[in-house]
Amino acid sequence: MIRLLLLGLAVLFAASLLVGAAGLGVPAPVILWQLRLPRTLLALLVGAGLGVSGAALQGALRNPLADPGLLGISGTAALGAVIAFYWGLAASYPPALPLAGMLGAGIGAAALLGFAGRAPTSASLILAGIGLSAAAAALLAFALALAPNPYALSELTFWLLGGVADRTLSECALAAPPILLGTALLLRLGTGLDALSLGEETAASLGLPTGRTMRRVALGTALAAGASAAIAGGVGFVGLVVPNLLRPRLGERPAALLLPSALTGALLLLAADLLVRIAVLALPLNAEPPLGVLTALLGAPFLVLLARHLGR
Amino acid sequence: MIGVRNLSVELGGRRVLDGVDFTPEPRQVTALAGPNGAGKSTLLKALCGILPRTSKLDPRRIAYLPQGARAAWGLTVEEVAFLGRIPHGDRAPAPVARALAQAGVAALARHRIDRLSGGEVRRAMLARVFATEPEVLLLDEPTADLDPRAAFAIMRLLREAAAAGRTVVVVLHAIELALRYADRLVVLDRGRITADGAPLSVLPAAAAAFGLGFGDDGLPHLLPD
Numbered sequence: 001m002i003r004l005l006l007l008g009l010a011v012l013f014a015a016s017l018l019v020g021a022a023g024l025g026v027p028a029p030v031i032l033w034q035l036r037l038p039r040t041l042l043a044l045l046v047g048a049g050l051g052v053s054g055a056a057l058q059g060a061l062r063n064p065l066a067d068p069g070l071l072g073i074s075g076t077a078a079l080g081a082v083i084a085f086y087w088g089l090a091a092s093y094p095p096a097l098p099l100a101g102m103l104g105a106g107i108g109a110a111a112l113l114g115f116a117g118r119a120p121t122s123a124s125l126i127l128a129g130i131g132l133s134a135a136a137a138a139l140l141a142f143a144l145a146l147a148p149n150p151y152a153l154s155e156l157t158f159w160l161l162g163g164v165a166d167r168t169l170s171e172c173a174l175a176a177p178p179i180l181l182g183t184a185l186l187l188r189l190g191t192g193l194d195a196l197s198l199g200e201e202t203a204a205s206l207g208l209p210t211g212r213t214m215r216r217v218a219l220g221t222a223l224a225a226g227a228s229a230a231i232a233g234g235v236g237f238v239g240l241v242v243p244n245l246l247r248p249r250l251g252e253r254p255a256a257l258l259l260p261s262a263l264t265g266a267l268l269l270l271a272a273d274l275l276v277r278i279a280v281l282a283l284p285l286n287a288e289p290p291l292g293v294l295t296a297l298l299g300a301p302f303l304v305l306l307a308r309h310l311g312r
Numbered sequence: 313m314i315g316v317r318n319l320s321v322e323l324g325g326r327r328v329l330d331g332v333d334f335t336p337e338p339r340q341v342t343a344l345a346g347p348n349g350a351g352k353s354t355l356l357k358a359l360c361g362i363l364p365r366t367s368k369l370d371p372r373r374i375a376y377l378p379q380g381a382r383a384a385w386g387l388t389v390e391e392v393a394f395l396g397r398i399p400h401g402d403r404a405p406a407p408v409a410r411a412l413a414q415a416g417v418a419a420l421a422r423h424r425i426d427r428l429s430g431g432e433v434r435r436a437m438l439a440r441v442f443a444t445e446p447e448v449l450l451l452d453e454p455t456a457d458l459d460p461r462a463a464f465a466i467m468r469l470l471r472e473a474a475a476a477g478r479t480v481v482v483v484l485h486a487i488e489l490a491l492r493y494a495d496r497l498v499v500l501d502r503g504r505i506t507a508d509g510a511p512l513s514v515l516p517a518a519a520a521a522f523g524l525g526f527g528d529d530g531l532p533h534l535l536p537d
Contacts, residue, residue: 191398194395197385198383199378201362206395207398
């Protein structure tokens with residue numbers, strides 16, 4: 001499975017470097033280095049970060065509906081990033097953007113996991129996530145309403161729709177360390193998540209207290225999903241879809257899903273970003289559809305299917 | 313070994329345990345009985361060291377099965393048993409295979425636990441406890457909701473564990489199971505130990521704690537007054 005995923009990633013990586021506005025072909029070096037490589041690397045990083053965040057959150061909350069986007073963590077990350085952007089912090093000090101995104105995601109994840117510790121039912125968790133999303137969306141709308149000029153507003157709006165196009169290599173270099181660090185942290189939590197699958201008391205009796213695991217999940221998610229949202233905006237549903245796609249094939253043990261979720265998330269987002277580029281070639285569109293729009297269009301029906309499956 | 317001395321516990325402003333002294337012995341099945349809210353589960357958690365302000369114990373030596381334990385995911389029985397190896401930090405197949413056989417679920421190893429019967433789930437959870445190869449087994453109502461036959465089977469497993477030198481402490485609601493399978497019966501009532509001894513000798517105290525009356529023959533008829 002892992003080998004198959006790596007093979008798929010290699011194929012899509014090559015395809016992503018070769019497909020663009022001009023169609024299929026080896027691009028000029030400037031296009032390769034300035035456009036294709038950054039967006040390919042970002043799709044890999046963001047997809048892996050969101051995939052593993054989804055798997056870890058689902059394991060920690062013992063709920064297959066957990067997702068950084070759905071539960072508002074991406075929303076608070078976007079809010080943090082927009083605030084940094086709005087106050088001009090991002091312009092004067094570029095790392096402020098991912099840092100503010102991570103801070104926002106950290107606050108969101110801590111609030112959510114803290115709440116989930118006391119109210120463990122699915123319904124209350126989803127409600128808390130909806131509340132967090134709504135609060136983040138409202139504050140975001142407020143920040144947009146205060147946007148200093150129409151140009152800033154359209155830039156913010158486009159960024160919020162989500163995407164990995166038109167980012168520079170130096171922006172990649174800013175986002176990569178936190179995403180990789182968060183992913184590495186989450187990949188190491190398998191045993192704690194496995195223990196939690198038998199409940200908090202059993203986990204504690206096995207020497208792995210819930211609080212410790214939850215704190216690490218919050219930190220890892222804040223780094224991986226927060227930095228992802230700060231660089232790529234609102235790319236949703238990857239964290240929700242990926243672990244649920246893998247469970248029928250790999251079993252439901254949380255630890256067994258972490259690495260495959262990171263790889264599948266990267267694969268999925270790279271494929272979606274390729275699809276976006278193919279869509280503009282094949283369909284009568286005058287611009288690429290935003291990546292976040294595509295993942296939402298693919299993810300929403302999946303959520304409905306999943307809800308039906310869980311209801312049975 | 314393990315045990316508590318003069319243990320008092322308050323949870324949510326209510327005194328759940330009040331000056332309890334209790335030390336279970338190896339090679340014995342010790343049953344904890346008492347009405348709901350007597351503090352049995354709290355005492356078990358205190359022994360396990362997972363209550364706040366109780367001393368942390370070595371999870372390799374003590375295995376704990378909480379009341380109504382369930383798996384959140386559709387893990388296989390084998391995967392559940394492997395979780396018992398977490399305290400050892402290994403995935404040694406031999407103890408897990410022994411535990412599955414001991415709990416009588418070797419044939420179900422590849423089955424998903426969320427598709428098994430209540431008795432089978434309980435056995436799978438016991439396989440997880442056995443896989444740790446602990447010195448002390450702490451089990452909270454492992455026979456609740458089981459039919460008599462499945463309950464007897466679980467109690468026989470615990471007897472075997474005690475015969476193999478382990479310390480077994482089990483919370484039971486059913487006094488008849490304690491009479492039949494326990495070496496020692498400890499009766500808890502409103503946070504205090506009201507009787508402690510051979511099951512038959514503490515039967516009157518146990519019956520009183522449950523609010524049960526005695527028949528004219530001097531034996532409890534185990535029915536509410």
